[in-house]
Amino acid sequence: MVAQEISDRICQRLDDDPTSPASFTAAEVLAAINEGQELASLLTLCIERVATLPIPAAAFFPLPGTIPDFLVPLRLSIAGVRIRPATMAQLDMLDPAWQATVGTPARYFSRGFNLLGVTPQPATWMDSELIYAAAPQALLLTSTPEMPEAYHQSLVDFGCYRVKLKEGGQGLQRGIAYLHRYLDDMTRLGDFVRAKSRAANKDTLPFELALFDRSRLIPKIGVPSAA
Numbered sequence: 001m002v003a004q005e006i007s008d009r010i011c012q013r014l015d016d017d018p019t020s021p022a023s024f025t026a027a028e029v030l031a032a033i034n035e036g037q038e039l040a041s042l043l044t045l046c047i048e049r050v051a052t053l054p055i056p057a058a059a060f061f062p063l064p065g066t067i068p069d070f071l072v073p074l075r076l077s078i079a080g081v082r083i084r085p086a087t088m089a090q091l092d093m094l095d096p097a098w099q100a101t102v103g104t105p106a107r108y109f110s111r112g113f114n115l116l117g118v119t120p121q122p123a124t125w126m127d128s129e130l131i132y133a134a135a136p137q138a139l140l141l142t143s144t145p146e147m148p149e150a151y152h153q154s155l156v157d158f159g160c161y162r163v164k165l166k167e168g169g170q171g172l173q174r175g176i177a178y179l180h181r182y183l184d185d186m187t188r189l190g191d192f193v194r195a196k197s198r199a200a201n202k203d204t205l206p207f208e209l210a211l212f213d214r215s216r217l218i219p220k221i222g223v224p225s226a227a
Contacts, residue, residue: 001152004141006033010159024163030141036158036182037136040147041071044190045133045197045206047146048074053116053130059099060117067130072204073116074197075131076108083108083118083128085203091119133204147189154185183214 001009007029008018016023041047051067053076063070076083086107091098098107103120105128110116136146145152157178164175187209194205 001149002142002144003030003033003139006145006152006155006159007141009156010163013156013160014163024166026141028163028166029159030139032159032162033145033155034136034139035162036155037139037145037147039158040151040154040186040189041133041135043186043206043209044147044193045072045074045204046148046151046189046193047134047136049132049134051130051132053128055105055118055122055126055128057102057121057124059119059121060115063114063116067132069134069137070113071133071135073108073110073130073132074202074204076128076203078105078126078128085109088117095119131202151185151189154182154189157182157185180214183209 007026010029010032011018011021014023021029049069053067054064055061055078073085076085083105084107086094086109088109088111091107091109095101098119101120102123105118105120105122105126108116108118137143139145145155147155161175161178161182167174190206190209194208197205
């Protein structure tokens, strides 16, 4: 589905006119769809991209501005040879001088959304291939969501939940079932991505949403969680 179709379904499900909604604006619906896809990318790591990552002669370096949608690394390699992930604590235990060791990178780590590090450090700039989980690009009404097509319907559920929030507690009560359905779908999608990533030996897996306490995402309004 393109975003326009998702928007129309949200309006229809909430008994509003898709061509001229009265309870909310078309911009609000599109913003809700974008928010739903962005949350899906964080919860499931379902969007992957490949980029050339220049590695400088330094232990720490920020990601270049050409990779603004980076979430987490999935695999890093140089000339087809994989660089293994590690933590800074592990590197400190292996070699206290790892931050000043020159050579071809063999280990890497990431910190936050924009900082990476390697050891050994190359003597000069060296290109690597980075496979990473990405945040989606903002959708236009003519755009197709980047998440798997089987879960486009999930954006309808999230959109219905999100646009009703401005109605306050009553709107949240009416929309909470939509959020639960969305989270159920994200749990299934996350399980699928995790299994696929394990099979491909990726460096980062999506967290297990099935073990997450949903009440931390939902304000306390006395509505029981879905079974």
